[in-house]
Amino acid sequence: MKKRGLYQFNKIENEVKEFTLSVLTEDKAGLLNHITIIFNRRKININSLNVSSTEVKGVSRFTIVVESTKEKITKVLNHINKIVDVIAAFLYEGNEIYYQEIALYKLSTKIFMKGDDVERIIKAHGAEILIIEEDHTVIQKTGSKKETQNLYSELEKFGEVLEFARSGRVALSKKKRKTVNFIKRLEKIKSNKLNL
Amino acid sequence: MSKILGSEALIKSLIKEGVDTIFGYPGGAIMPIYDSLYSYKNTLNHILTRHEQGAIHAAQGYSRVSGKVGVCFATSGPGATNLITGIADAQIDSTPLVCITGQVPSQLLGTDAFQESDVIGISMPVTKWNYQISSGDEIQKIIAKAFYIAKSGRPGPVLIDITKDAQFSYVKFDYKKCERIRSYHPYPILKNKKIEQAAKLINKSKKPLILVGQGIILSNAEKELIQFTDKTGIPVASTLLGLSSIKCDHKNYVGYLGMHGNYGPNVKTNESDLIIAIGMRFDDRVTGDTSKYAINAKIIHIEIDPSEIDKIIKTNVAINADAKEALTQLIKLVEKRNHSNWINEFRECDKIEYEKIIKKDINGEYEKLSMAEVINKISEITKGNSIIVTDVGQHQMIASRYYKFNKSKSNITSGGLGTMGFALPASMGAKIGNKNREVIAIVGDGGIQMTIQELATISQYNINVKILLLNNNFLGMVRQWQQLFFDNRYSFTEMKNPDFNKIADGYGITNSKLEKREKLEEELIKFLDHKGPYLLNVTVEKEENVFPMVPSGESVSNIRLE
Numbered sequence: 001m002k003k004r005g006l007y008q009f010n011k012i013e014n015e016v017k018e019f020t021l022s023v024l025t026e027d028k029a030g031l032l033n034h035i036t037i038i039f040n041r042r043k044i045n046i047n048s049l050n051v052s053s054t055e056v057k058g059v060s061r062f063t064i065v066v067e068s069t070k071e072k073i074t075k076v077l078n079h080i081n082k083i084v085d086v087i088a089a090f091l092y093e094g095n096e097i098y099y100q101e102i103a104l105y106k107l108s109t110k111i112f113m114k115g116d117d118v119e120r121i122i123k124a125h126g127a128e129i130l131i132i133e134e135d136h137t138v139i140q141k142t143g144s145k146k147e148t149q150n151l152y153s154e155l156e157k158f159g160e161v162l163e164f165a166r167s168g169r170v171a172l173s174k175k176k177r178k179t180v181n182f183i184k185r186l187e188k189i190k191s192n193k194l195n196l
Numbered sequence: 197m198s199k200i201l202g203s204e205a206l207i208k209s210l211i212k213e214g215v216d217t218i219f220g221y222p223g224g225a226i227m228p229i230y231d232s233l234y235s236y237k238n239t240l241n242h243i244l245t246r247h248e249q250g251a252i253h254a255a256q257g258y259s260r261v262s263g264k265v266g267v268c269f270a271t272s273g274p275g276a277t278n279l280i281t282g283i284a285d286a287q288i289d290s291t292p293l294v295c296i297t298g299q300v301p302s303q304l305l306g307t308d309a310f311q312e313s314d315v316i317g318i319s320m321p322v323t324k325w326n327y328q329i330s331s332g333d334e335i336q337k338i339i340a341k342a343f344y345i346a347k348s349g350r351p352g353p354v355l356i357d358i359t360k361d362a363q364f365s366y367v368k369f370d371y372k373k374c375e376r377i378r379s380y381h382p383y384p385i386l387k388n389k390k391i392e393q394a395a396k397l398i399n400k401s402k403k404p405l406i407l408v409g410q411g412i413i414l415s416n417a418e419k420e421l422i423q424f425t426d427k428t429g430i431p432v433a434s435t436l437l438g439l440s441s442i443k444c445d446h447k448n449y450v451g452y453l454g455m456h457g458n459y460g461p462n463v464k465t466n467e468s469d470l471i472i473a474i475g476m477r478f479d480d481r482v483t484g485d486t487s488k489y490a491i492n493a494k495i496i497h498i499e500i501d502p503s504e505i506d507k508i509i510k511t512n513v514a515i516n517a518d519a520k521e522a523l524t525q526l527i528k529l530v531e532k533r534n535h536s537n538w539i540n541e542f543r544e545c546d547k548i549e550y551e552k553i554i555k556k557d558i559n560g561e562y563e564k565l566s567m568a569e570v571i572n573k574i575s576e577i578t579k580g581n582s583i584i585v586t587d588v589g590q591h592q593m594i595a596s597r598y599y600k601f602n603k604s605k606s607n608i609t610s611g612g613l614g615t616m617g618f619a620l621p622a623s624m625g626a627k628i629g630n631k632n633r634e635v636i637a638i639v640g641d642g643g644i645q646m647t648i649q650e651l652a653t654i655s656q657y658n659i660n661v662k663i664l665l666l667n668n669n670f671l672g673m674v675r676q677w678q679q680l681f682f683d684n685r686y687s688f689t690e691m692k693n694p695d696f697n698k699i700a701d702g703y704g705i706t707n708s709k710l711e712k713r714e715k716l717e718e719e720l721i722k723f724l725d726h727k728g729p730y731l732l733n734v735t736v737e738k739e740e741n742v743f744p745m746v747p748s749g750e751s752v753s754n755i756r757l758e
Contacts (some may be wrong), residue, residue: 026379030316037321078503084325086346087379188379 004106013071018047020097020171021073023062023080024087024179027053031085033089035062038079048101048145050168056183059087063099065169087183092173099171102140103148107138108160118158125151136162199366203228206296207236207356209339210629215267217241217258218627219251221755223271224311229362230269242658243628246649247405248275250621252282253647256291257625260608261583261633263416265292265346268365272299273311275405277318279616280283283353284322287611289437290414292351294342302359308734315357324352332365336372344374349382350501351414384500386517386525393513394472395529396494401470405461405484407453410437410611411475411500418442418604421474422526429535431542433461435476437611440601450542454482455746456593460545462744462752465490467541474498477521478508479612479616485557488751489556498522520538537576553743554758558598560713562737567591567666569713570734571598574636574664574720582634583608583626585661587619587643590672593742605630617646620660623661624654634662634724641667641693651703654729662723663705663731668738669693700731707731 025031032051039046048065066073073091080089109132111118122129127141141151148166155161200208206229218240233242245251248270255266266286270279276297286293300309316328325345328340335358342354398404414419418441425432425442431450432442442449451458453465465471468675471493476482483489486508492668494512498519499505505514515522555561557568571594574582580602586592586609601607608626610618623637644665654661671689678686700707710719710732723732744755 030320033317034320075503075507078507082501082503084377084380143557183378186381 014069016067016069018065018067018094019070019073020092020094020099020169021062021064021066021077021080021089022092022097022173023064023089023173024054024084024183025060026087027058027060030084031060031083032062034083035064035080035086037068038076042072042076044072044076048168048172052170054179056180059183063169063171087186090173092171097171097173099169100142101145101148101167101169102142103152103164103166105139105141105152105155105161107137107139107155108162109133109135111158111160113168114158118155120153123152123175125154127151143178197368197370200369201232201363202335202358202365202367203232204235205332205335205367205369206339206363207232207240208369209238209336209371210267211236212373213339213343214264215240215351217243218267218269219243219245219258219625220269220273221245221248221251221271221297222269223274223275223298225300225360226269226275226296226363228360229298229358241356241628243624243653245621245653247647248278248651249281249617250647250650252279252286252293252295253615253618253621254625254628255293255295256282256286256505256618257585257608257622258629259291259293259625260622260629261605261626262629263605264629265294265343267294267296269296269607270298271311272297272315273313275311276315277313279355280318280322281613283319283355285610285613285615285618286353287322287324289610290569291353293353294339294346294348295353295355297355297357298363299328299357299359301361303361305330305359314754315355322353323355326355326357328357328359329362330359332362332367335362336365337368337374340372340374341377341427344377345380345683362757380392380667382505383518384502384516386515386521388525390513390515391522391529394515395526397470397494397496397513397562398428398430398472398526399531399533403464403468404428404470404472404535405464405468406430406432407471407473407476408432408438408441409435409474409476410441410627411498411519412438412441412602415475415500415519415521417475417523420523420527422446424523424530427527427532428530429533429539429540430459430472431535433458435482436596436609437607438476439596439605440557440606443602444600445602448539448695450539451546452596454479455484455748456597456742456744458546458597459549459744459755459757460542462746462755463545464542465485465489465493466751466753467483468493470494470496472496472498474523475500477504480508483508484587484746484750484754486751488753491668549744549757562740564735564737565710565713565716566737566740568740570664570666570720570736571595571638571718574724575599577720577724578636579716580604580632582636583630585609585619585623585635585637587628587639588614588616589640589643590676590740590742591638593673597742603633616643618643620644620647620663623663624650624659627659627661635660636662636664638664638666640672641665641669641691641696642671644696645693648699651705651731653707655703658728660727661729662726663729664723665731665733666698667693667733668736668740669694670738672740673742675739679739679741680745681747696731705729705731707733709736
């Protein structure tokens, strides 16, 4: 018997990989909940999530990183796009975006006294010192999760990493597009008034 | 401009939106709104139900027959949570509603105040949109937005929660309707290229089949559907919610799709070379096993909600558009054809179905009355002109199979959610939404007891609904599955019921009992001719099964006739 339906999605669409969703929304309370329950309902775990205001007043950007299949995540994207307060949602694979994360490391200041090993490591990783206090020093590094993790592992060898925090991913599409213009264009689209 | 209370601004906003009826139940946090309503009781008709679930199902029934937005009121906490089942039902069946709930004063939010519940959080996954108003100034703008969102595009329920202090604040009244929202574009732009591609497929197909859903009714595309099928000669089959969008006696109509649908449209789905799905969403009750569904067919899907496209069945041509608009354009490009040989194949299937099932069902071959013969008879007497409001279960499937719909917006039922207890309150709303038509609630003995308190509402307002109770003292559909798939283990499906006639007496509703076959026609005529509400308690065969049946998870080709 011939087959169709869900089984018709080809292999590429069924491969589990990393996707980044970039979602432009109205700045409305509760929207974070509205977006995350869509993932929850399908048992998709969110690897990282960043929400921040954009250059357009009243517009926020969600950047969400998940591992899923193209088929599943496309349906999630369609559902996010359906939320009334979502302006537009985009789906990207790794090669379609520029992205970065930031990590902060709080070290005990005294490890700098033990020689210049630590300073050498910080330099080699392209990290920088944010602040030096008497008992602690904070350094920051931007990069991929792997890069910030590598620096952590090296610093850990000195046993003096007091605290470590990493941000969610922020990402920009490689397409030439200006968010401000895009939103202005949406404002101009006339909703035709069928049925109303 | 003089200022008015926020609660009065709400009432005036509803009037501006053309609301004439509200179904509701008062309580502490919504009292200012009810107080303002008291001054407008000659303009706005308020129906006091006996439970908030009754109010929202009534609003659904009202909306489904009238095409207008249904409105209901409830108080905070339990009032609001009692609406949730109806909201979820309206969401999955695309029914436009605006639900207004009272909320505790804003300074008490988050303090576990008396009757406080996070109704915004609770209703978020089941509403099209929701919003909490905590300042009187927001009321008019948000209500305008609520109606616009509920009604436009693919319709759905909107919940607006209003804190008590916002109701008590003073505002200027200056109402403006909402015409656009930056982040919301409900009407997709029809692409001519897609219409051309679809027309090409239609013009060269040998065995095309149109599947219609509620989208036809919601976009008022009944006429266009007729023009389309008349011109192309393509047979039309309907989903549960699509029933009544085309007359059952139309020459190209071939029946009802899905698990308990007709034999022809189910098996022929797998012989068709082109499926034209319009305003339907390939529910699992329609498709059965999707991997073995429409196996020989290309798929054209006309659908206003882009998230429904390619969700279940991958399409060859997806037309993301309003059904009426798409059909209007498509009609121009399709060639005049005749598919009478293909339609005759469906008629052959009808004969098989008649011999194996229908004959036995409607000709009194059971000892007691069968549900099918009762519904078949009522369909004959009313000539298919009534509005049928059904609950969920065997009687629902049998009504969908045997009632021969003659007018649009006539099959009011809980499709997607399958909410028992829907029919009785929904029938009240249906009658109020269309006073000129006869409304018959068809209920089982299980479902009616989930919202039986609404008999009081029917009685108080003398709502002229006819309640046809098909009573087998069983949760019949579950029992049928237990018989077929669980080795006859009737686990908690038999019921010792109250005397429904005494209950109707208690509520002051005229009623009678029907047990004997020879009294069927006479009793039904008496029931329908009665002026005012009437409950007819019909004792039906205890263990009747609904066939045909596509067993859950199997191919539509494996439809069972016995």
